[in-house]
Structure formats: C-alpha cells, structure tokens
Amino acid sequence: MDTSVHTKFDNSIVLPELANDTIEPHLNLRPKNFDEYPGQERVCENLKVYTQAAKLRGKMLDHCLFHGPPGLGKTTLAGIVAETMGYQIKVTSGPVIERAADLMGILASIESKTILFIDEIHRLPSNVEEILYSAMEDMRLDILIGQGPTARTVKFDLPPFCIIGATTKAGAISAPLRDRFGIQEHLDFYSPESLTKILMRSAKIMNAQLENEAAFLLSTRCRGTPRIANQLLKRILDFALVSNKISIDCDVVNLALKRLGVDSEGLCIMDRDFLKIMKDRYQGGPVGLDAIAAALNEEKSTLEDVYEPYLVYRGFVLRTARGRMLSDLGKNHLDN
Numbered sequence: 518m519d520t521s522v523h524t525k526f527d528n529s530i531v532l533p534e535l536a537n538d539t540i541e542p543h544l545n546l547r548p549k550n551f552d553e554y555p556g557q558e559r560v561c562e563n564l565k566v567y568t569q570a571a572k573l574r575g576k577m578l579d580h581c582l583f584h585g586p587p588g589l590g591k592t593t594l595a596g597i598v599a600e601t602m603g604y605q606i607k608v609t610s611g612p613v614i615e616r617a618a619d620l621m622g623i624l625a626s627i628e629s630k631t632i633l634f635i636d637e638i639h640r641l642p643s644n645v646e647e648i649l650y651s652a653m654e655d656m657r658l659d660i661l662i663g664q665g666p667t668a669r670t671v672k673f674d675l676p677p678f679c680i681i682g683a684t685t686k687a688g689a690i691s692a693p694l695r696d697r698f699g700i701q702e703h704l705d706f707y708s709p710e711s712l713t714k715i716l717m718r719s720a721k722i723m724n725a726q727l728e729n730e731a732a733f734l735l736s737t738r739c740r741g742t743p744r745i746a747n748q749l750l751k752r753i754l755d756f757a758l759v760s761n762k763i764s765i766d767c768d769v770v771n772l773a774l775k776r777l778g779v780d781s782e783g784l785c786i787m788d789r790d791f792l793k794i795m796k797d798r799y800q801g802g803p804v805g806l807d808a809i810a811a812a813l814n815e816e817k818s819t820l821e822d823v824y825e826p827y828l829v830y831r832g833f834v835l836r837t838a839r840g841r842m843l844s845d846l847g848k849n850h851l852d853n
C-alpha cells in the first residue's frame with residue numbers, strides 16, 4: 518500500500534525506492550533493526566532465528582512473505598531483514614511490474630546477496646507471476662526466444678538472491694506463488710504497550726517531550742497501527758506548538774484527537790460512518806460490502822483492506838457467510 522517515490526532502474530524499469538514513508542517527509546521514523554522495532558514479538562523472534570541460521574549456514578535466507586493490514590510494519594521489517602543479513606535491497610511493487618519482460622529485466626540484473634522486495638505482491642499479473650516460479654525455486658530464469666516452431670528456451674542462472682513479498686491480501690496470492698515462500702509471517706494489530714514504546718521513540722526522534730500517560734492514551738486511539746500512531750503524534754505536536762505547550766500531556770492529546778474526529782475507541786470518521794450505514798440503513802445487517810461501499814462512496818477494496826480489518830478485530834463488525842453484521846458492541850458504541 519506504499520505510494521513510494523519511483524526511480525529509474527538501470528535497465529529502464531521503474532522501481533519505487535525504499536524511501537521514507539510518505540507520511541514522514543522530514544524525519545525517518547522507520548526502525549532499522551529489531552531493537553528499534555517493538556511489537557510483533559513472535560514474528561521478530563522467528564525472523565531472528567531464520568536470519569541467524571542462514572548466516573551460520575552461509576546460505577541465502579529463504580524467500581519471505583509478510584502479510585497483514587496496512588501500516589503494521591511489513592516494509593519496515595523487510596528493511597530490517599536486509600540490514601540484519603547485510604544484503605542490499607531492491608524495491609518494486611506488483612502494480613509497477615506490468616509485463617513479463619519488466620520482471621525478467623529486474624531479475625537479470627540482480628546481484629548476489631540481494632533482497633528483491635515486492636510490495637503488494639498480490640497485484641502481480643499472472644503471466645509475470647509465472648516467471649517467479651523457476652526464479653524462486655531453482656534460481657533460474659527461463660527465457661523464451663522467438664515464436665512458433667523456432668521458439669526456444671534459454672536458461673539463465675541467477676545469483677543467490679531472496680524475495681520478500683508483502684501484501685495486505687494473503688488470500689489473493691495464488692497457491693503456487695504462496696507455496697514458494699519458505700517463510701510466511703502474519704503481522705497483527707499492536708498492543709497499547711508496544712505502541713507506547715513506538716510513540717516514545719518517535720517523539721524522541723522528533724525532539725518532542727511526550728509524557729508517558731499521554732503516549733499510552735494515544736496508543737489506545739490509533740487503531741493498533743504504528744503508521745496511524747505516528748501520523749496522529751505529528752498532528753498532536755502541531756496542536757501543542759500552536760497552543761504553546763512544551764510537554765505533550767493527556768489534555769493536549771484529548772483536545773487534538775477530538776479535533777481530528779478520533780473517538781474514545783480510536784475510530785475515525787470513516788469507521789463510524791461504516792458502522793452507522795450498517796445500523797441505520799441495513800438494521801445492523803447482514804449486508805454486503807458492495808452495498809456499504811456504494812453508500813459510503815468509497816472503493817470496496819479500500820474498505821476491505823484499510824477500514825474493515827480493525828473493526829472486525831475489535832469485534833464491532835462480524836463477518837458472516839450471509840454478509841457483514843453490526844455486533845452489539847458496535848451498536849453500543851454508536852449509541853454512546
């Protein structure tokens with residue numbers, strides 16, 4: 518889901534750079550190693566073992582697939598793995614690679630000990646995806662030259678390399694591609710404790726005085742997502758600056774969150790509209806996501822990827838075989 522800067526790769530294939538997150542134009546809040554990356558403990562502990570084992574064997578790390586909702590740290594984790602292994606990282610994304618030749622160009626120019634990070638890997642066209650099969654499994658590129666009866670396949674050995682794929686939609690990845698990832702990890706929403714650590718670190722980098730209780734309060738209002746936590750923190754710093762507050766306390770956080778439309782459960786205006794549509798127009802459901810998307814004038818995929826996962830995670834919305842339903846928790850929250 519990153520909308521990264523695009524830059525030309527040496528064979529004129531357009532690659533997005535692993536630049537700072539677009540929400541962080543001035544300061545890089547992205548952690549560079551596991552110690553700077555609180556939360557996702559199980560995933561991190563596993564990755565530490567896999568990276569250490571690969572180093573001990575003197576072999577490339579197996580291909581990795583990171584999946585989970587947006588803003589939870591998949592791209593960040595890819596960078597940390599590269600740093601830990603001492604590999605360089607080339608970054609691209611599914612929608613950017615339109616033709617098979619684009620991917621062949623990227624693979625043909627890949628150097629030894631490189632991680633090819635493919636963001637939104639579920640959006641790779643299927644003819645492009647097929648090229649990855651032999652590249653990932655046999656470290657080989659099969660290039661078809663010519664057409665018709667004179668066509669022949671040239672085999673091209675690739676140097677040791679590792680693919681890290683990231684996706685918000687693991688289910689949209691075809692089984693043959695998914696099976697070629699030896700390491701698959703799911704990232705889940707963060708606990709307030711982990712988010713408090715992330716916020717305290719970000720505040721330090723931004724030279725801001727954030728009180729512990731204020732960080733904890735904010736950690737309960739950012740939809741369990743570090744990207745949102747950092748975004749809100751930046752806006753809170755604006756409010757603090759303008760109202761001449763040196764230290765960020767709970768009062769500033771509460772004031773800013775109110776102005777930003779973030780409620781007591783951390784839901785934003787769109788989240789609440791999602792719930793309201795279900796309650797007012799569909800008597801709590803069951804209702805299809807298409808109908809909710811049409812009523813909200815929003816893309817179905819945006820609701821599915823960005824808003825719904827947290828509402829389901831918190832139990833405000835239930836996914837049933839007949840459609841989405843507003844839970845009692847969701848109803849109560851709207852009534853309060």
Ligand SMILES: Nc1ncnc2c1ncn2[C@@H]1O[C@H](COP(=O)(O)OP(=O)(O)OP(=O)(O)O)[C@@H](O)[C@H]1O
Nearest residue numbers: 518519538546547587588589590591592593743744
């Ligand atoms: N565990 C963490 N500790 C500290 N900061 C984090 C952590 N995880 C994510 N962040 C911050 O949140 C921002 C979003 O992370 P990242 O871009 O890695 O998410 P993502 O899962 O790749 O999102 P998307 O699906 O939208 O591509 C980053 O800028 C990073 O600063």
Ligand SMILES: [Mg+2]
Nearest residue numbers: 518519591592
């Ligand atoms: Mg990303």
